[in-house]
Amino acid sequence: MAERRGHVVLDTPLPQPHWVLPLIANGTGSISSTTHLGKVTYIDFWASWCGPCRLSLPALNQLSKGFDNADFRVIAISVDYVDEDALDFLDRYSVDYPVAIDTSGDLGRAFAVAGMPSGYLIDRAGLIREIHVGFRKGDEVLLKQSIAALISES
Numbered sequence: 001m002a003e004r005r006g007h008v009v010l011d012t013p014l015p016q017p018h019w020v021l022p023l024i025a026n027g028t029g030s031i032s033s034t035t036h037l038g039k040v041t042y043i044d045f046w047a048s049w050c051g052p053c054r055l056s057l058p059a060l061n062q063l064s065k066g067f068d069n070a071d072f073r074v075i076a077i078s079v080d081y082v083d084e085d086a087l088d089f090l091d092r093y094s095v096d097y098p099v100a101i102d103t104s105g106d107l108g109r110a111f112a113v114a115g116m117p118s119g120y121l122i123d124r125a126g127l128i129r130e131i132h133v134g135f136r137k138g139d140e141v142l143l144k145q146s147i148a149a150l151i152s153e154s
Contacts, residue, residue, distance in 0.1 A: 006115075006132060006133040006134040007130065007131070007132045007133075007139075007142060008130065008131045008132075008133075009129070009130050009146075010128065010129055010130065010131070013123065013127035013128060013129050014127060014128045015126065015127055015128070016033055016043075016111070016120065016122055016126055016127070016128050017033065017107065017110035017111060018032075018033050018034075019032060019033045019107050019110070020032040020033075021077060021100035021101060021102055021107065022100060022101060023098055023099065023100050024078070024083055024086060024087060024099055024100065024101045025086075025087070025090050025095070025098070025099035026095070026096060026097060026098045026099055027098045027099075030100070031075060031098055031100050033126065034126070035075075036073045036075070036122075037124070037125070037126050038124050039069075039070070039071060039072060039073050039124060040071060040072045040073075040121070040122065040123060040124060040147055040150045040151050041072070041073050041074070041075060041121075041122040042060065042063075042064075042072075042073075042074045042075070042119055042120070042121055042122070042143070042147065043075050043077060043111075043119065043120045043122060044056065044057070044060055044074060044075070044076045044077065044117055044118075044119045045077050045079055045102075045108055045111065045113045045116070045117060045118045045119070046076055046077070046078060046079070046116060046117040047078060047079045047080055047086075047116050047117075048078070048080050048085040048086055048088065048089035049080075049085075050116035050117060052116065052117060052134055052135040052136070053089075053093075053116060053117050053135070054093055055135050055136070055137060056117045056119075056135035056139075057076065057090075057093045057095050057117075058093055058095070059135070059137075059139070059140040060074050060076070060095070060097070060119075060140070060143075061074075061094075061095040061096055061097065062140070063140050063143060063144055063147070064096070064097050065096075066144065067147060067148075067151065071151045072147055072151060073097065073098075074095075074097040075097065075098050075099075075100065076095060076097060076098070076099040076100070077099075077100050077101070077102050077107065077108075078099060078100070078101045078102065079101075079102055079105060079108050079113070079116075080101065080103070081103050082103070083101055083103075086099070086101055114133055115133045115134055116134075117133075117134070117135050118131070118132070118133050119131070119132040119133075119143070120132075121143070121146055121147065121150065123150050123153070124150075124153075129146075129150060130146055
């Protein structure tokens with residue numbers, strides 16, 4: 001396991017938990033752990049009260065535009081208990097990618113979320129390859145390199 005500034009590269013990829021959550025923005029119905037199998041996916045756990053999330057959501061939105069949708073997707077998962085709190089945040093920091101909500105906190109516990117925001121870089125087979133906790137300006141550069149490397153593996 002290699003770690004740098006809250007960014008951990010797993011020596012042995014881990015399977016992500018199975019999950020299904022309702023979408024609250026940029027889609028209808030629900031989204032699940034299998035929705036984007038075959039694509040590299042970044043799952044971003046965030047909250048309306050999270051200061052660094054004001055940087056991460058817009059940065060991830062820009063990052064997602066730099067890759068083909070056939071290869072890469074971002075999914076945001078709010079851990080707010082109330083949909084309105086998350087939606088108010090998204091009014092101020094809008095994104096184009098799908099946003100789901102985990103009001104029970106069960107999925108955050110299944111992923112062992114350790115801080116806000118917490119991101120999980122998932123390969124095309126659905127395995128967690130990297131974990132990114134927190135967000136600082138410039139972190140998107142590291143994430144872009146990791147995403148490009150995973151895309152090029154296939």
